[in-house]
Amino acid sequence: MNKGELLYEGKGKKLFLTDDENVLISEFKDDLTAFNAEKKGNEAGKGALNCKISTQLFNLLEKHGIKTHLIKTLDDTHQLVKKVKIIPIEVVVRNIATGSLSKRLAIADGTVLPFALVEFYYKDDSLGDPIINDEHCLLLNLVKSESDLEELKRLGREINAIMKGFFAERKLKLVDFKVEFGVDHEGAILLSDEISPDSCRFWDADTNEKLDKDRFRQGLGNVKVAYEEVLKRILNH
Ligand code: TMP
Numbered sequence: 001m002n003k004g005e006l007l008y009e010g011k012g013k014k015l016f017l018t019d020d021e022n023v024l025i026s027e028f029k030d031d032l033t034a035f036n037a038e039k040k041g042n043e044a045g046k047g048a049l050n051c052k053i054s055t056q057l058f059n060l061l062e063k064h065g066i067k068t069h070l071i072k073t074l075d076d077t078h079q080l081v082k083k084v085k086i087i088p089i090e091v092v093v094r095n096i097a098t099g100s101l102s103k104r105l106a107i108a109d110g111t112v113l114p115f116a117l118v119e120f121y122y123k124d125d126s127l128g129d130p131i132i133n134d135e136h137c138l139l140l141n142l143v144k145s146e147s148d149l150e151e152l153k154r155l156g157r158e159i160n161a162i163m164k165g166f167f168a169e170r171k172l173k174l175v176d177f178k179v180e181f182g183v184d185h186e187g188a189i190l191l192s193d194e195i196s197p198d199s200c201r202f203w204d205a206d207t208n209e210k211l212d213k214d215r216f217r218q219g220l221g222n223v224k225v226a227y228e229e230v231l232k233r234i235l236n237h
């Protein structure tokens, strides 16, 4: 498949057209951003690590019946994906309080939540991705109907259940994560974007060491070492 014109460049990836109007090529970048891109960085090899990690996780989820945009991985940093219209809602699922949840509601960092908390954020950089509720989603026409929102929540919880168990077996706590969904040309809702240490929080099960983008956000160093460790645990179980 030919890598055609650049269709879109995001903070972590580029999307290219292909000969097939329903298929795109996704390229994982080495760039890192945080806090609405106020903090910027670059880590050589990060894109390749995220591409590999995301491929493994999308394959795992497909195996469990979650429909995704991934067709196949082409090389170290490129995936062939189905073209979708991204639903501009970031679905965040949390098992342990940290980050913006701890800050907003004064829940002590590290508190294990009594159930998986699903939140919606409006994917709009100029507004700083604000948290929104179901009615805001409908008001802004981000989805067609309430049943789509229920589907996003159901998918978020199911993805969480699958990944939480998978990572527990690999001595990693899945603290929280963000996923995005898109609608393909047949109207199906597909898991899209990526799942990687850029979009998840992983803590070592024994030491609570952070093995995700918080190393970059908080200036803890060893970003790539942490991402490599996540990939190693995924592969060498
Ligand atoms: P938060 O605690 O900053 O709200 O983040 C919750 C989870 O969502 C965390 O795993 C990081 C992920 N996330 C993204 O992937 N992109 C974003 O823009 C934000 C705000 C969070």
Ligand code: ASP
Residues within 6 Å of the ligand: 011, 033, 034, 035, 036, 037, 038, 213, 217
């Ligand atoms: N705000 C998000 C983060 O802290 C992502 C970003 O701004 O690029 O990771």
